[in-house]
Amino acid sequence: MRTPMHNDNPEYRVAYTSISGRLYAGFVRRDNGKWQGQPHDVTDQAMLAVGLRLSREGNDILFPFPDDRWLRISAFYCDAEGAEVSDEQV
Incomplete structure (x- = not known):
């Protein structure tokens, strides 16, 4: 029923x-x-998955909001101090 x-x-x-x-x-x-x-x-798994995709593809993702603002997400490989390194070094 x-x-x-x-x-x-x-x-x-x-x-x-x-x-x-x-x-x-x-x-x-x-x-x-x-x-x-x-x-x-799933916070850690989701954030890592998005970061890996963005850093490997070298793309940013843009999400629009209704008020004409955008959210841009980007990622890159870095060393322990935060300095960017190429993905070949990873």
Whole structure:
């Protein structure tokens, strides 16, 4: 029997929470937007994956906002002091 709380089709989502400053991934109910089960902290894995992609491709990613501002994300390889190094040195 289907009830208003029945949810056959949860959506997999990655979300940022400003309370903890972390990224979480898991299934979210489409009917109310609440996590279904326990979300997993994927902050370190997600940030590393994005950083590796950007640094290897040598591209920035631009995300537009409705108020005509943009968010630019870029990454590069560096040494322990933060000085940029080529990816051949890594």
